[in-house]
Structures are given as structure tokens and as C-alpha cells.
Amino acid sequence: MSSGTIYGLCGAGLVAMGLAAFLVQAHLLRRLIAFNVMGSGVFLILLGLAPGGGAAADPVAQALILTGIVVAVAASGLVLALARRLHQATGRMSLDAGAGDDERG
């Protein structure tokens, strides 16, 4: 089993775990973390699927993953700005009305 396949399978596990956590959690910060874990899993699958061998990994796959990482941080930053605004306005950190699941610490 090549190293690419090992990490690709790891990525598949991360996507699955991230998706399950995203669906189950209600807290917005936890959902964002789950979403980022899913993204990292997708990137691992991307590089795992690229043909291996050679002195360095596939440059096209690397470029795509780099683009993905930057887009992920941009989306995370915007989501956090909106979540902070929601918390400021309503005191909640979840989209479910009436669920008192703010938590700290």
C-alpha cells in the first residue's frame, strides 16, 4: 500500500468524521471545526489519488490543495465574523432558536 493510499484512506475517514460531527453538532464554532476537518480530508484524498513516485509530489495536485487551503481560511474567517456578529446580537452561538447551548471553556 503506497503512502498516498494510506493518507488517502485517512482522508476518507476524516471526511466521514467531519461530516458526522457537522450534522450532529449545533454550536457554530464546532461546526466550523468539523467543516475544516472535512476540508483537510478532501485535500488528503486529492494528493492520495495523484500518481505518486518521483522526487516530489504531483505539482498540479499541490497547487490545487494550496488554493483550497487559502479558500478554506477565507471562508472560515468570514464565517467567524458572522458568528461573532450573531453572538453579539443575540447572545447565542447556534442557529437553533431557543436552544441554550452557548458554552465557554
Add this chain to the structure above:
Amino acid sequence: MSLGAALDAVLAASLLWIAYACLSSRNLFRAVVLFVAFGLLLALAWARQRAPDVALAEAAIGAGLTGALLLDAVGRLQPAAFRRRRAGAAVLGVAAIGAAALAFGLGRVIAELPAGPADLAGQVAGRLDESGVTHPVTAVLLNFRSHDTLLEVAVLLLAALGARALPPEPPPPLEHAAGDRVLHRLSRLLLPLAVLLAAHLLLVGASRPGGAFQAAAVLAGAAVLLRLTHDLPPRSVPGRGWEAAALAAGLGLFLAVAVGTALFGGHFLGYPPALAGGLIVLVEAALTLSIAFALWTLYP
């Protein structure tokens, strides 16, 4: 099983374990810390797969900046009743079964998919001389697939504008960093080093792992550190005039180069091989400043 494969197996298992611990942690702060650790282990995994550019970006952006943003957000949550609502057993069951099915399906795809006929790495290596740089990843990012990078910068700009469109926020309730003298001394020491490192990463990206994004992440990290010690002011509502210029400069220059090549050369973003090296350095320099500023704008 060779030593390398054993290391890969251990690293992959650790990634899964730390991700599970992060996602299931009862303590939100602990979850964020585990997420940062996850990012650093992931950078190791990228390095193991001989992808140093991605490893640099993951450590700086994925673990560093995202972690800083999350920690800041956690710090702003008002202390409330520490009561975590448990999802119902039915929801948990469906999610677990769905996740297992997804993992199984993806795993089968990964294990059984044959290598595609297109040898992209070989194609890149074959045309590397015309690209203007000698590092394949930089050639792909800034020349062969520069269209993707153009759109990526536009997406980052959109996110920064979206974050700026929201009203500025009151400072978080607990701010120890402002009075921490060790942090002040350290940040003053680190700032020139960070600028030097960013310049190095930017210029060395033509021939070795590095480039505009990694350099921008280092600069943004230094800016966040200065923000923590109150050496840099928080965002002001109307914004100073130069801030708009700083945000737009990278994308603007990139677009100008793209349109210029369309008008004078042949097609959009088709660099003439003689000028390609110079154009890439120019675009990357502008991108570094703009991306660093956009990343810092996302931080409150």
C-alpha cells in the same frame, strides 16, 4: 513493512485519533487546541508525501491563522450556563451510519481507482523551461493555472470585504496580552525576522518551496501578534483610504497583467516566455502584500 510505511501508518492513525478527540471533546477550548495540533500533524503528513509547499501553507494558514481566529472567537463567548445539548440517539445513529457508509465508499474509490492516463507531473516538467520559474508548484500556480490563482485571490478579497462590512466589535472581555511585557519584547524581536522570512519565502519560491501565499501567511501572523499586543489598532469603521488600495492592489495588478497579455500577446494570462519570470515575481510581490492584508482583515 518498511520504516517509512510504518511511520505513515502511525501518522495516519494519529490524524484520525486526534480528529476524533477534537470533534468529540466536551470542552470547546480543548477542541480548538486539538484542532491546531491536528493541523500541525497534517503538515507532517504533507511533508511525508514530499509536498513541502503544502506543508508550509498548512502549518502557517491551516493551523496557525485558522487556530488564531478560532481562539479569538472562543475568547469572546460570554460565560454562560455550561450545558451542552446532546443530540438525540436517532440523529447520532443516522450520522454514524452515514459516516461509516461514506468512509467505506470513499475508501473503495481510493483503493481501487487506477492511475489516470494523464501524467500531469510529466507535462509540467516538460514545459517548465517556458514558465519563467524553476519550481514546478510555483509554475503551476502562477503560470500554467494562473487563472485559478486569480479567482482564489478574488475569493479572498470577497471574504475580507464581507468581514469588513460587519460593524467593528467591542474588545473581548479578558485581555491579558496587552500588559504582558515578555510578549511585547518578543513581538518586537519577531517583527523584523518575520518580514525577512516573508521576503525570503517570496523570492525563493521561484526555485524552491515557498511563494506568495506562505510569505503572506507569515506577514499576517506577525500582524496578528502586533494586534494582540495593541501595537496595531483595531479596524475602524469607515476604513482608512489606503486600506482599500492595499486590499485591491494584488488582484488589480494580477488583472492588469492578465488583460495586458490578452491585448498585446495572444490570450488572457498567456505570458510570453521571455517575460514570464519577471511578471511572476511582480505579481507575487503584489499578491503577498494584498493577501497578508486580507488575512489580517479577517482577524477582528
